[in-house]
Amino acid sequence: MKKGEKPMADIRQYENQWRVATFEVDAQSEMKLSTMLRICQETSEKHLAAMGVGYEKLKADGMVFLITKSESTIFRMPAHGEELRIITRPQGVHGAEFYRDYEFFSGGEKIGYVIQCSVAANTETHRILHPRKFAVYGLDPSPNGTTDHVLSRIKSEELPFLGERVIRYSDLDYNGHLNNAIYGDIFYDFVPGGMLGKKLNRVQINFVNESLLGETIQIFGQEKEGKVLLYGENSKGRAFEASAELVDRKKS
Incomplete structure (x- = not known):
């Protein structure tokens, strides 16, 4: 001081x-x-x-x-x-x-x-x-x-390719990289089978390294019996990783 x-x-x-x-x-x-x-x-x-x-x-x-x-x-x-x-x-x-x-x-x-x-x-x-x-x-x-x-690392084996997400200007925050909150939207957009009719009970997202303007995140993941694993890779390697628990709204 x-x-x-x-x-x-x-x-x-x-x-x-x-x-x-x-x-x-x-x-x-x-x-x-x-x-x-x-x-x-x-x-x-x-x-x-x-x-x-x-x-x-x-x-x-x-x-x-x-x-x-x-x-x-x-x-x-x-x-x-x-x-x-x-x-x-x-x-x-x-x-x-x-x-x-x-x-x-x-x-x-x-x-x-x-x-x-x-x-x-x-x-x-x-x-x-x-x-x-x-x-x-x-x-x-x-x-x-x-x-x-x-909170610990999320371990997963190699998972199926789901798609790509390009980082645009509107994704950036005051630190100049993809705002962490947007990973919530990326999770919704790439959950295998989609979010319609599903309810999210728990989700952990780890922000491993920053994604910058123009970079492309390749996203991989799978869903088995309501358990979701998702991860993304950019030019520097692992960008993010996520694990979640989903339930069918009709059963919840």
Whole structure:
């Protein structure tokens, strides 16, 4: 911390409000997975800003957070017009990874839970920074202790080719690469057999390396008895990997 600076607030949790818009639901009139991931991104950014370390501050200091893994447990996807309450809390550090979770509520009903891990990286070199770098801000990265819910790699054998996805300008975010939330749409678009008539109970997506403008992701995957494995490869190798549990809406 620089001389004369005051320690910034250590906020253990942050609450965000969200009303599900028409363009945030799918053909089954339920909120899309990509919307859930966008809400998480927005909520965590608001929390960091409230602590005085928002995106602009970190970028000016040569640092950026990159989400590396995300697991969503969905009890019920909300419909258009539902008013949501999202509570996020830091969940400690494992190695270089910062963990954070999100609880989704509609009224008093808990409808979803997301846990994510991120790394801090240098904006110029892209080198991963150790969490102790955060000490300069006077913040404890583990104000609520450390979670035992650690997300791991998703292992899979070679899977059938499903198709390709070209990265376009509208896919990019402020870091200049494919926004992580869009992987939720890619998952929906490439699930073998499609999402119509299906309900998503759980999904983990690992963001292995960034995809840039003009790159093509080759996507491979399969579905067996409601268990889905999916992965994508770009010019640098594995781009993302996903595992999920789907159920037939008629049986759920």
